Amino acid sequence: MSQGATGSRHTPVMLEKSIELLNVRPGLIYVDATAGAGGHLREILKRAGGRVKVVGIDRDAGALAALSAEIGGQSRLVHGNYRDIAGIVQGLGIDTVDGGILADLGVSSMQLDNPERGFSFLKEGPLDMRMDSRSPLTAERLVNTLPERELADIIFRYGEERASRKIARAIVSARPLATTTELAALVARCLRAPRRAAPGFRDSSHPATRTFQALRIAVNDELGSLERFLRDALQLLSPGARLVVITFHSLEDRLVKQIFRKAAQGCICPPRQPVCTCNHRPELLIITRKPVLPDEKEVLANPRSRSAKLRAGQKEP
Numbered sequence: 001m002s003q004g005a006t007g008s009r010h011t012p013v014m015l016e017k018s019i020e021l022l023n024v025r026p027g028l029i030y031v032d033a034t035a036g037a038g039g040h041l042r043e044i045l046k047r048a049g050g051r052v053k054v055v056g057i058d059r060d061a062g063a064l065a066a067l068s069a070e071i072g073g074q075s076r077l078v079h080g081n082y083r084d085i086a087g088i089v090q091g092l093g094i095d096t097v098d099g100g101i102l103a104d105l106g107v108s109s110m111q112l113d114n115p116e117r118g119f120s121f122l123k124e125g126p127l128d129m130r131m132d133s134r135s136p137l138t139a140e141r142l143v144n145t146l147p148e149r150e151l152a153d154i155i156f157r158y159g160e161e162r163a164s165r166k167i168a169r170a171i172v173s174a175r176p177l178a179t180t181t182e183l184a185a186l187v188a189r190c191l192r193a194p195r196r197a198a199p200g201f202r203d204s205s206h207p208a209t210r211t212f213q214a215l216r217i218a219v220n221d222e223l224g225s226l227e228r229f230l231r232d233a234l235q236l237l238s239p240g241a242r243l244v245v246i247t248f249h250s251l252e253d254r255l256v257k258q259i260f261r262k263a264a265q266g267c268i269c270p271p272r273q274p275v276c277t278c279n280h281r282p283e284l285l286i287i288t289r290k291p292v293l294p295d296e297k298e299v300l301a302n303p304r305s306r307s308a309k310l311r312a313g314q315k316e317p
């Protein structure tokens with residue numbers, strides 16, 4: 001567990017299960033594509049008694065600097081986007097990953113809890129939402145410059161928000177918006193009735209949850225990066241190596257499920273064709289038929305784990 005500049009700590013989600021499914025064995029190469037505060041990465045090192053090569057990637061330079069100060073030379077840490085995983089690991093002289101690749105998607109507690117990063121609707125901060133502060137696109141730019149229709153499409157597609165048109169209209173007439181709390185209050189005014197709480201939870205989610213999720217996904221091109229990461233990660237793995245992915249919302253999980261299913265397919269000939277001519281072989285054996293969810297105890301101890309879903313697969317020979 002690591003502490004950020006705001007004093008918040010990031011508790012790794014489904015730590016036991018994810019590391020078990022990664023099947024850590026000494027002598028092999030592992031990639032943690034979202035090193036963050038290093039909770040999972042440190043556990044990989046620990047399980048193998050330090051006798052593994054671990055590459056840690058993260059888009060957040062601050063997170064990597066803090067992690068590097070803690071773990072020193074035990075792992076190769078690379079500031080970059082996991083969409084570039086192939087170039088990153090090959091740049092380190094690694095052609096294939098024989099142990100496994102882990103990705104624990106989304107934002108860390110340090111990012112969420114630092115108002116300056118603009119991810120939280122609960123704390124006043126600039127409308128930033130960039131995982132990588134080198135990137136030119138911010139939420140502020142999207143909110144203040146996009147045509148109303150494009151804004152509504154983003155909020156609908158990436159936030160699955162039914163009131164997207166109403167919210168986009170209200171944003172456009174309130175321009176310019178500068179802070180997270182201004183935007184959150186505006187969305188709350190658009191959605192008069194609060195959403196009902198999910199079973200087992202005391203509070204309904206904040207009305208701005210979906211709009212913030214949508215803007216964050218758009219600012220960081222999260223789904224585009226995830227799709228390329230999954231395809232390239234599958235190519236990098238050697239037979240028997242594992243791919244473990246933890247997602248935090250349905251759009252991410254759907255993408256992982258679709259790409260895993262496609263990679264696990266044998267014949268891809270048209271269904272009416274009597275004899276197979278494609279000779280297509282499955283690339284991946286799906287280990288988790290259904291996504292693994294955190295248990296009740298974990299959700300109570302770490303409410304941020306409640307939407308997590310874990311899927312794992314093993315590269316076929």
Ligand SMILES: C[S@@+](CC[C@H](N)C(=O)[O-])C[C@H]1O[C@@H](n2cnc3c(N)ncnc32)[C@H](O)[C@@H]1O
Nearest residue numbers: 012034036037038039040058059060081082104
């Ligand atoms: C949930 S946190 C990971 C926490 C980590 N597993 C731990 O136990 O400390 C997600 C991390 O992924 C990083 N991230 C998000 N999108 C990324 C991308 N496209 N490429 C690389 N890192 C990314 C974020 O900066 C954040 O640090």
